[in-house]
Amino acid sequence: MTGGRLGGVDAEREAQLLFRVIDTISAGLDLGRMLQGVATLVTETTVTDVCFVHLLDEKGRVLRLHGATPPFDGLVGKIELAVGEGVSGWVAEHGEPVVITDDKTADPRYRYIPALRGEEFTSMLSVPIVTPLGHLVGVLNVHTRARREFTGADVELLRSVAGLVAGAIENARLHRRLAEREEALESFAERIVQWQERESRRLAGEIHDGISQRIVSLFFHLSAAADAITADPAVAAEQVARAQELAAAALDETRSAIAGLRPPVLDDLGLAASLESLGHSFPGLDVRIEADDLAMAGHVETAVYRTAQEALQNAAKHAAAESVLIRLSRHAGRAVLEVSDDGTGFDPGAVQHQAGATMPPTGLGLAGMRERAELLGGTLELTSAPGRGTTVRLAVPFTPRRSPGPGPALPGTPGWPARRQR
Numbered sequence: 001m002t003g004g005r006l007g008g009v010d011a012e013r014e015a016q017l018l019f020r021v022i023d024t025i026s027a028g029l030d031l032g033r034m035l036q037g038v039a040t041l042v043t044e045t046t047v048t049d050v051c052f053v054h055l056l057d058e059k060g061r062v063l064r065l066h067g068a069t070p071p072f073d074g075l076v077g078k079i080e081l082a083v084g085e086g087v088s089g090w091v092a093e094h095g096e097p098v099v100i101t102d103d104k105t106a107d108p109r110y111r112y113i114p115a116l117r118g119e120e121f122t123s124m125l126s127v128p129i130v131t132p133l134g135h136l137v138g139v140l141n142v143h144t145r146a147r148r149e150f151t152g153a154d155v156e157l158l159r160s161v162a163g164l165v166a167g168a169i170e171n172a173r174l175h176r177r178l179a180e181r182e183e184a185l186e187s188f189a190e191r192i193v194q195w196q197e198r199e200s201r202r203l204a205g206e207i208h209d210g211i212s213q214r215i216v217s218l219f220f221h222l223s224a225a226a227d228a229i230t231a232d233p234a235v236a237a238e239q240v241a242r243a244q245e246l247a248a249a250a251l252d253e254t255r256s257a258i259a260g261l262r263p264p265v266l267d268d269l270g271l272a273a274s275l276e277s278l279g280h281s282f283p284g285l286d287v288r289i290e291a292d293d294l295a296m297a298g299h300v301e302t303a304v305y306r307t308a309q310e311a312l313q314n315a316a317k318h319a320a321a322e323s324v325l326i327r328l329s330r331h332a333g334r335a336v337l338e339v340s341d342d343g344t345g346f347d348p349g350a351v352q353h354q355a356g357a358t359m360p361p362t363g364l365g366l367a368g369m370r371e372r373a374e375l376l377g378g379t380l381e382l383t384s385a386p387g388r389g390t391t392v393r394l395a396v397p398f399t400p401r402r403s404p405g406p407g408p409a410l411p412g413t414p415g416w417p418a419r420r421q422r
């Protein structure tokens, strides 16, 4: 160790700097305050004038200023550099430190950013912030007003600081991601409960208003038939015929109430053939299906089927489309459904805006499709523009069906007559 360290920092001060950095990063501060603290420590201990900490964004394309010593602390969050841009961008791209002793502007890597007042500083040292596993998370820079030679040992010291900070940054990010996931799970759980309540209300409504009314009338017609059976067989026969009609209607309504939970056609035909059959139920549309036979868990198949159904209904209702292509395949652990129409298209942004303001949370239409996708941990993308048709793309985690063969029978529906294709 020689006197050539940052401003003559000796081994003891060096160790002290590292200890204080460790103290700062383990103080449980949020990421911003921790980086601010580290930047201040670095300038104080290394006798440099300013320190900047730029962090790489999650996509690894942009460096954003996350920590800076006064008077630049007000710029935190406001300075961005693309990877490859300026000295910091170069350091991020190459993963190597850069020392510039003077005349920065002559260095082709240097980019002047007025807010950072580069003209007031002469020498600089920039090091990559890299985790022990070699994962780049940002760039740490120090600048001095007076001209200064940064030695190899100076570079190493700053790299050690950067290494300590890197682990802390990664931990903070992991922690934030975990907290976000926890929040998302909570809101999923809440929405599942709301969804279930809505479904129960819908079923109760359908049973109360439709099915039980029919059964009451059925009862009266059968009583009338029983009363008339000896005195007036013709009236009795008529009442029985009415009762038969009512029984058929009640059966139909029961089926459609249950179809709201899981379309029976899925159990009868499987998903790919159900999509075919769905396509045929829109006589005005030329529907082409390219569906792989994916044997998935019942709830995933229901979501895919319902999404295709709503997208087709929208194509028929709103798009004045002539043809629709439905594709279902498996990609990278996801089941992907695409429904593309050649209709008028629309501006999804405008609809979403309206929808948020006016649509009740009934789970219908686009909002319902999105909700289903989110409940399954998937995504729903809408690509549409006026005059250019619409594509609805649902991607959900592929969940295989547990046992081979058709999906499980619906509870309470054993021995029901097989549903016919309509």
Ligand SMILES: Nc1ncnc2c1ncn2[C@@H]1O[C@H](COP(=O)(O)OP(=O)(O)OP(=O)(O)O)[C@@H](O)[C@H]1O
Pocket (backbone or CB within 6 Å): 311, 314, 315, 317, 318, 319, 341, 343, 344, 345, 346, 351, 364, 365, 366, 367, 390
């Ligand atoms: N394929 C499409 N082509 C053109 N416009 C569409 C298409 N899909 C949706 N839209 C537009 O988006 C709006 C919202 O669609 P959404 O499915 O949410 O509701 P809806 O179809 O009007 O009613 P619901 O689905 O509840 O019966 C539609 O009213 C329509 O203007």
Ligand SMILES: [Mg+2]
Pocket (backbone or CB within 6 Å): 310, 313, 314, 364, 365, 366
């Ligand atoms: Mg709709």
